[in-house]
Amino acid sequence: MAPFGDPPDERARAWSDGLRRELATRVGTAVADAVWVTGSVGRGEAVPGSDLESLAVVDDPGDRTVRRAVASTDLSPAPWFAETSTASAADPRLVRTRAGWSTAADDWAGAPARDLGVVHLGLLADARPLVDGHDQPDLLPCLAVQSVRAHPAVLADVLADALSTRASVPSRFARNLRSDPVVDLKASVLTPVVKLARWAALRAGVTATATDARLELAADPRILPADRWDSLRVAARVTARLRWDVRLRAGSEGPGTDLFPLSTLTTAERAGLRSAAREIAGAQRTLDYLRSAGELREPG
Template sequence: MAPSRDPHDERARAWSDGLRRELAARLGPAVAHAVWVTGSVGRGEAVPGSDLESLAVVCAPGDPGDPGDPGDPDDRAVRRAVASTDLSRAPWFAETSPASAADPRLIRTRAGWSTAADGWAGAPARDLGVVHLGLLADARPVTDGHGDPELLPHLAAQSVRTHPAILTDILTDALSTRASVPSRLTRTLRSDPVVDLKASVLTPVVKLARWAALRGGVTSTATDARLELAADPRVLPADRWESLRAAARFTARLRWEVRLRAGSDGPGTDRVPLSVLTTAERAGLRSAAREIAGAQRTLDYLRSSGGLREPG
């Protein structure tokens, strides 16, 4: 599978940008400047129904603020505004995630986020360090033209450079679920096999790409860009990295196609009976899962054998 240049690949980016800008409009200029989206929206990979995850960066007393900052909301104003913003109805169907800037633990100053990132990387078992670093790595400002749009991904990468042992935990998490697609042979048991496009195929490659990016100091949030920019031929051959890119793009495109077929009755679902896919789609999806699972097996072997060298 060669990486597709099909314009349909841009649907998730366009949807994510639209959702981000709708959130900014509803929050108002001052609060929006402080809020960052993360997760699938931050990566530019959202679909209708994707969770809306957010963080906030507020100024400490005396901080000069960012260029173009329209104000300096305090954390209470940010929490109230985020908590009262509802994008769960059509067309977005975006449910607010527990990882939200309405939570005071996810609102910090720049110095506060730096200290938190260092603590998560240094002691990941203490406070869901892998999860929290992932939120920082995927974060993107809600507003366009932000003065430092790579601030939070940079803090995540910096903390990993300081505490490289965290990479083992991040990779372990990325290998915890192997990419897989069920066989249609189970139809002999009078069942219609169901595949979860996100959990079973996309999430494993998204996590691998995030690990590679943090390992290589890459601050891009998009999975495709991470797999391109962080590709290390000492870990996987160049063609394997390209195959991972192709697998991620194929599955993301199929995810959109399935949702469009569902019509306008709600956001659709990632759990898809294999019977609703065409023969070509099933073959492509299995090929994508095999590529991702193959990379996972190689990385698992390198991890267990001590064959993963530090990036140079």
């Protein structure tokens, strides 16, 4: 990848913040104070059409006010096109007290094979308060980190999930075999680096939610050289920028899609995307080797 120095694209952060503010307005002040966004919105990496995922921290989980307000809020029309995810504060399982979230996090980390432990820890790690000025804005990420410290074996499951899909983009030679290869930008490139960054953050005790910040703050030179961590940041930035550019080309036809033919990209865009995928896949191969050889060292 090119030397690190390219500034992050702020479009996703601005879109995520706008979506947070819109949701806060829709549900009302009393409810907004209890709601946390997570997933791509929580990480500040949303695009038009991103799923809207949320959790809630309440005093009384039996009170249905928050659940009803979230369930009745629809941000799927233009301009947001945000479909409410199944991971939503409309679900009573995702509305808990602080103590309830702490107990749940400990249970998920202690038995990750039960109740989608890795997935739920990821929701906590990515969570951000719906409104600014929260007295403990990293409360839920802190609970995820604490549960991992108490049950460090879960990191093997988090890493296995991050390595389960190897980053890839069809090569130019594939065009000789198929008329127009199609790439899923999110599944094939973006999700692998997001998951790697989340694993690194949980491992290092970092509560930042953004992928770029995680790759910076959780970089461990004993696992990957500093320049490889920087290259992962570049790869994530290149992919995120391209994702926005492709979405904008949809114009008034809708929110766009992460699944598109390679022919819709310029030569430079294809080269950049393939370079990003190779960098992410290379890091995955290294981590896979270290995992299999038992050489992953604990931070400290």
